[in-house]
Amino acid sequence: METIESMKRISRKNIISPKGFKAVGIHCGLKHKKNDLALLVSEVPASVAGVFTTNVIQAAPLQVTKKVVNETQKMQAVVINSGNANACTGKQGMQDAITMQQKTAEHLGIDSDLVGIASTGVIGEQMNMVPLLSGIEKLQPMDTLEGSIQFSQAILTTDTVTKNTAYATVIDDREVVVAGVAKGSGMIEPNMATMLGFITTDAHIESEHLQTALKEIADVTFNSITVDGDTSTNDMVLVMANGLAGNHSLTPDHREWQSFIDALHAVSRDLAKMIAKDGEGATKLIEAKVTGAVSDEQARQIAKSVVGSPLVKTAVFGCDANWGRIIAAVGYSGATIDPEDIKIYIGDTVVVEGGEPIPFSEEKLLIYLKQHEVKFAIELNQGAGQGMAWGCDLTYDYVQINATYRT
Amino acid sequence: METIESMKRISRKNIISPKGFKAVGIHCGLKHKKNDLALLVSEVPASVAGVFTTNVIQAAPLQVTKKVVNETQKMQAVVINSGNANACTGKQGMQDAITMQQKTAEHLGIDSDLVGIASTGVIGEQMNMVPLLSGIEKLQPMDTLEGSIQFSQAILTTDTVTKNTAYATVIDDREVVVAGVAKGSGMIEPNMATMLGFITTDAHIESEHLQTALKEIADVTFNSITVDGDTSTNDMVLVMANGLAGNHSLTPDHREWQSFIDALHAVSRDLAKMIAKDGEGATKLIEAKVTGAVSDEQARQIAKSVVGSPLVKTAVFGCDANWGRIIAAVGYSGATIDPEDIKIYIGDTVVVEGGEPIPFSEEKLLIYLKQHEVKFAIELNQGAGQGMAWGCDLTYDYVQINATYRT
Structure with missing residues (x-):
């Protein structure tokens, strides 16, 4: 990692390092024992950007979340389950994905079109909705390290370690933090493979510019790793920017645009390399x-x-x-x-x-x-x-x- | 395999099943113990066709053989070593490949531009020329099953079984035989990977038409297999047609053109499937x-x-x-x-x-x-x-x- 002036890596790095985010992870019963349900929430609706799998077969939750990114262009919460990818599950799978989104919105008391969802795990099996829905009702997001650790565990499949990183930079004399968490392991190939990445920042930036930045950075980070050449049906990387750092709205014309890009790039590259290093069975x-x-x-x-x-x-x-x-x-x-x-x-x-x-x-x-x-x-x-x-x-x-x- | 009228699979199938071919394989010392040098000779110069790796890095022997196929358009002998691919070996490697071709021609008393060569094995090491050249002098091609078995063994690397097939068909009331031998195993990918295939036939056909037939068939056979997605620097499939069956020269307008295509297709498909089945470490x-x-x-x-x-x-x-x-x-x-x-x-x-x-x-x-x-x-x-x-x-x-x- 190059040393970039005015940017520093945060030691107690986790997905809630930026202001105004809470997270939690629990075991709801989709997996035998491990945490399998995670929730990330912003205090206020955040600008959102996303990159998604290039696989023509796209899982239902991915389609639901794409709509939030493209149409609402704001996101306040994202709920993720591991243990079942809800992919290739037909009409029932789509209905289940929408229910997952709606129940989370109800539980949080926010509009359902502000809720993103993601699933990872086995393809082609219908979601076990009973534990999932009762699990959603139990989710109590926390602004503690514990909550973000639980979150980073609950999104894993065959990963052997959690993957967290965060950088702080200064924009308009305000500290702006960019943090990320990811899961990877199998089916990792260039154009978004069963890789889930969630990036939070308290930067103030509109979705349009956030999308531009993410797209450019994803090509040289997340899309430059490969574990086995398989491209999954479920991959996505989301960035939520809630603006609570209080900087002036970032655009490519902002004199400190590059500082934000550098921090987003560093977070994305750290996560990408962590995913590659923890590829299924990998030792190197x-x-x-x-x-x-x-x-x-x-x-x-x-x-x-x-x-x-x-x-x-x-x-x-x-x-x-x-x-x-x-x-x-x-x-x-x-x-x-x-x-x-x-x-x-x-x-x-x-x-x-x-x-x-x-x-x-x-x-x-x-x-x-x-x-x-x-x-x-x-x-x-x-x-x-x-x-x-x-x-x-x-x-x-x-x-x-x-x-x-x-x- | 479909049953195609007028075509039959030959039970005692081997590379010298067609008239006028001899083969031999010996241990010259490139490998520790196993046969590592093979020679196939036609009684008369044969029409030749070839398909070669699409890798931009092409081994020296492949470049030498390509020239024979493209310029001489006839081939009377092909000499193959295993144990060293003579690839990425620079000017020395090219000199060694030409020497291998010339020494084989001298040994057989034929023009060197009628001799094809092929190498398979490790990449990036200079060829050990002493055992290779003294081996070439010992090669005594035979018109016996033993000679063709030795040949099929000497071209192997990590293959676990030899790969032979042959079909007979009738053209112009003459029996025409098409036979093939191959090695595969690692680095096998669609567009010609460390796969070597040698097909012999006593059909009478000009190189131009033989090339057309091979190109078309290679796409749906050799280029439709994959072991690991790696494309080698050394792959080639050669067809030698010596005309000794005595049929009228085959062209796409010949009323029995399709009989020849069917036999060439059957040989190519058998070899391709044998290569896939014997992929490195494969059980299925x-x-x-x-x-x-x-x-x-x-x-x-x-x-x-x-x-x-x-x-x-x-x-x-x-x-x-x-x-x-x-x-x-x-x-x-x-x-x-x-x-x-x-x-x-x-x-x-x-x-x-x-x-x-x-x-x-x-x-x-x-x-x-x-x-x-x-x-x-x-x-x-x-x-x-x-x-x-x-x-x-x-x-x-x-x-x-x-x-x-x-x-």
Whole structure:
């Protein structure tokens, strides 16, 4: 993470770090034991922005929430269940999603078109509405660390750790905080996969500008990670901005617009990397940085091709400096390259230059590859485009988790 | 396999089933113990056609062979080594590939531009030329089953079984035989991945028409399989047609053109399915058949998306009837679909129809999913397009094989 002046990472980071948010998570009974129902509420209706899965099959809750983002353009609460994705559940699934939204609105005493909903878990099974609805009635959002920890736990599926981050910046002499929480793990692929991300901020900003900022940042953060190449039916990242920091309304013309962008970017990148690192069965984060591409877009495309390659992923798991698999993934990425101009680093070690293998110490690279974060740098010498992507290794545990998911 | 009149599968099927071919395989020392050098020779120069990897990074031997296919348009021999792919090896690698071609030509007493070469194995290491060249001098091609068995063994890498097939048909009252041998296993993806395929036939056909036939058939066979989504630097499928069957020269206008196409198609499909079934670590062949797509191309695209999904692949390994993952893969395939029109079968069992889950017997499907071939049928009701794709399950063994490949 670069140090950006005037921005600091918050140590006691959680989704209610910005002013005016409360959160809670409970066990309602969709899962056997773990927390499975979460609620995030803003004191006042917040500007909202969202990015959603590109999968043509879109889960009912996602459709309901998209409507809030696109039509109401304000959101005051979002309720999330894990254990069932309510996806591919037909008319009944849509009815259940609407009921989930309405019951939450009634419980909070707000309009239902201010309530977003999200579901994650198994696809193709009808929602068990009895525990869900009685669970909603029990939700008591808190402005405490405990509430936000419960929230971050309740949205998880096969994740092994909760994912929280927060940054503070200064805009119009007011402290503005941006915080985020996410779940990821399986089915994570570039264009929004079963990844849920919720970002809160007390910045004052209209939905229109918030959407612009989120879209731009999502491409280089959430859409630049991959766990297994599968794109889920349920992914979404929502940003709620309730304005309680008291800054002047942010627009791209605001002289401190970039400070807000930097904080939103830092939160999004932290969450994206945490999701990649905690991919199903993963033991390592893989980062690929590409420079000298013909465009930033192509650089990201190559970086994603490398971190998404099952052969690269298994080699990293096996601590094998098999750079041939990296260059092969560069080659089939579809981007413009010249094999004779490529230089590849594993960590600080050059392994190929000008299309020729460079002798290196296997022992030194073995030590490097045993670390929990492995970095590849690929210089193409074709132009000024650059980009990064993150993924994880492919392990026995990935297979085990997914071979037995429903059982 | 459909029964096609006038065509029969040959029981003692091998690469020298057509008239005028000889083969041999030996251990020259690139691998520790196993056969690693293979040679296929035709009595007379044969018409040749080839399809090659779409990876921008192309191994030296592939570039050498492409030139023979494109410029000489005839081939009399092809020499293949396993244990080293001679890929990403720069100028030295190209020099070594040319030497491999020339030494084989000298050994056989034929022009070097009639010799194709292929290499498979680890990427990025210079070829060990001493054992390779002394091996070439020892190659004595045979017109016996033994020679062709040795050949089929010597081209393997992590394959667990040899892959041979052959069909006989009748053209101009002459028996015409088409035979094929292949290696596959890792790095297998649609557009030619470390897959090598060699097809022989005694049909009389010019290279131009042979190329047309191969291109068309490769798209619906070799390019419709996937093991891990990686596309290799070394893939190729070659067809050599030596004309010794004595039929009139085949063109698309020949009244028995379709008989030849059917035999070439059957050989290619057999090899493709054998490669998918023997994917690294695989225990099962997965077949996806898509009907009712807006085009044949989109149908294949969807079928490949389904058989390529890591989540579908692990579910099949775990015998889990998790159809949600199938429909999710349909959704992110990029093809035109309407979720409410989709019907999905696992084997003979309908699991979703009109976008709604259909109750089914988990026990019955568990028994079905324990078989070695698992079939999914997906009806889209959008048009008349249809297509198939083949893949394999994702298992602990895939991870093990690839985590330790170079060690």
